[in-house]
Amino acid sequence: MNGQFQIAVHILTLLNAQPGELLSSEYIAGSININPVLVRKEISNLRKYGLIDSKEGKAGGYSLGMAAKKILMSDVYKAVKVQPALGQAKNKPNPACPVGKQISEHLDELAEEVNSTIINKLKTITLADFGDKFN
Amino acid sequence: MNGQFQIAVHILTLLNAQPGELLSSEYIAGSININPVLVRKEISNLRKYGLIDSKEGKAGGYSLGMAAKKILMSDVYKAVKVQPALGQAKNKPNPACPVGKQISEHLDELAEEVNSTIINKLKTITLADFGDKFN
DNA sequence: TTCATCTGTAATTTTTAATATTACAGTACA
DNA sequence: TGTACTGTAATATTAAAAATTACAGATGAA
Numbered sequence: 001m002n003g004q005f006q007i008a009v010h011i012l013t014l015l016n017a018q019p020g021e022l023l024s025s026e027y028i029a030g031s032i033n034i035n036p037v038l039v040r041k042e043i044s045n046l047r048k049y050g051l052i053d054s055k056e057g058k059a060g061g062y063s064l065g066m067a068a069k070k071i072l073m074s075d076v077y078k079a080v081k082v083q084p085a086l087g088q089a090k091n092k093p094n095p096a097c098p099v100g101k102q103i104s105e106h107l108d109e110l111a112e113e114v115n116s117t118i119i120n121k122l123k124t125i126t127l128a129d130f131g132d133k134f135n
Numbered sequence: 136m137n138g139q140f141q142i143a144v145h146i147l148t149l150l151n152a153q154p155g156e157l158l159s160s161e162y163i164a165g166s167i168n169i170n171p172v173l174v175r176k177e178i179s180n181l182r183k184y185g186l187i188d189s190k191e192g193k194a195g196g197y198s199l200g201m202a203a204k205k206i207l208m209s210d211v212y213k214a215v216k217v218q219p220a221l222g223q224a225k226n227k228p229n230p231a232c233p234v235g236k237q238i239s240e241h242l243d244e245l246a247e248e249v250n251s252t253i254i255n256k257l258k259t260i261t262l263a264d265f266g267d268k269f270n
Numbered sequence: 271t272t273c274a275t276c277t278g279t280a281a282t283t284t285t286t287a288a289t290a291t292t293a294c295a296g297t298a299c300a
Numbered sequence: 301t302g303t304a305c306t307g308t309a310a311t312a313t314t315a316a317a318a319a320t321t322a323c324a325g326a327t328g329a330a
Contacts, residue, residue: 002317003224006242014234024276031232035319040278057327058275073245077221085220085253086212089138090289090315097166099149099269106268107141110208110260114253118220121252125245133241134234137288159305170290175307192298193304225286225318276327283320290313297306 004080007032007042009130012051012076016068016131022061042080049079068131074122085114139215142167142177144265147186147211151203151266157196177215184214203266209257219246220253 010032014023025043029036043062046052050065064071086107093100145167149158160178164171178197181187185200199206221242228235 002222003226004317005221006224007226009242009245010228010234010238013238017234022276026276031229031235033226033229033235037279037320038318044278054277055327056277056325058273059328060276060326062277082220082222083218085217086140087137087217089141091138091142091168093145094166094168099145099152100166100168102269103145103148106265107144109268110144110265114256117252117256118249121249130241130245133244134237139288157305161305172291172308173289179307189306190298191296191306193302194299195297195305197306271330273330274328276325278325279323281320281322283318285318286316288313288315290311292311293309295307295309297304299303299305300301 002081002083004042005077005082007034007038008046008076008080009073009127011039011043011046011062012064012068012071012127013131013134015052015062015064016127017134019064022055022059022063024061028062046076046079049075051075051079064127068128069126071127072123073125073127073130074119076127077119077122084111085118086111137216137218139177140212140217142169142173143181143211143215144208144262146174146178146181146197147199147203147206147262148266148269150187150197150199151262152269154199157190157194157198159196163197181211181214184210186210186214199262203263204261206262207258208260208262208265209254211262212254212257220249221246 011028014028014031025036025039029039043052047054051071053063053065055061093103095101146163149163149166160171160174164174178187182189186206188198188200228238230236
């Protein structure tokens with residue numbers, strides 16, 4: 001189990017809700033209710049994708065890296081290491097078995113199709129859309 | 136991480152590949168390369184959904200519970216406890232924060248939409264289709 | 271020009287979930 | 301009645317996620 005996607009969306013939603021302000025990892029962690037270091041770590045990743053800007057030093061903090069309308073949920077999904085939607089087995093099927101020999105390939109293919117489906121769906125939702133749900 | 140879906144599909148694929156025969160948990164486990172008890176456990180679950188039949192006692196074993204053409208990948212997905220596609224955070228957002236107060240609800244909504252999308256996709260693929268990939 | 275407050279990141283510990291293993295009762299057939 | 305299976309509980313092991321600790325570096329303000 002892994003909650004990075006939810007954490008990432010939570011962070012982005014907070015930044016979107018308070019435009020112009022720099023929010024600290026401590027403040028963000030307080031809203032999510034997790035450790036500030038995890039917030040900084042997750043942001044460190046999101047920053048690579050331009051989704052978040054950061055400013056170091058006193059009075060530093062975080063803000064959105066681009067307009068909320070431009071941020072697609074699929075961008076977040078891609079940026080965050082979400083585990084494969086169908087799960088991920090760690091066994092190594094028996095190559096001496098005709099089924100075991102090929103199944104990983106076919107399962108991967110299936111996983112890839114599902115992944116594309118998810119991304120297509122998430123492309124239709126922006127951070128702005130998501131933020132609009134909060135009244 | 137959780138490989139139950141892959142395990143389930145592997146089991147079903149084996150049963151589909153050897154129709155009429157009863158396969159033992161030991162044989163199945165050998166192909167998947169996991170512990171036989173896990174196979175029996177997973178089958179115990181799939182059996183509840185009618186996807187697999189079992190026969191106890193000497194010369195017992197497992198067979199498909201219905202025609203491979205009738206088994207949809209979405210049935211397997213629903214039967215198996217696949218973790219939510221977007222992951223699952225275990226934090227409890229701060230209810231004193233306007234965002235924290237509502238976000239779980241909105242994230243759940245999003246997760247549900249994605250889940251439907253996945254199921255719709257998996258409805259289009261039967262076990263027979265999947266089995267046909269093996270030559 | 272130094273203090274306070276922040277980010278960035280590494281290293282470690284703790285917690286939790288997944289998987290493996292052991293054990294054995296119950297069933298069915300020969 | 302012995303053998304080869306399933307069914308399932310209990311426990312141990314492994315691996316992944318999250319929390320924590322620690323501290324260097326940046327920046328602004330007193």
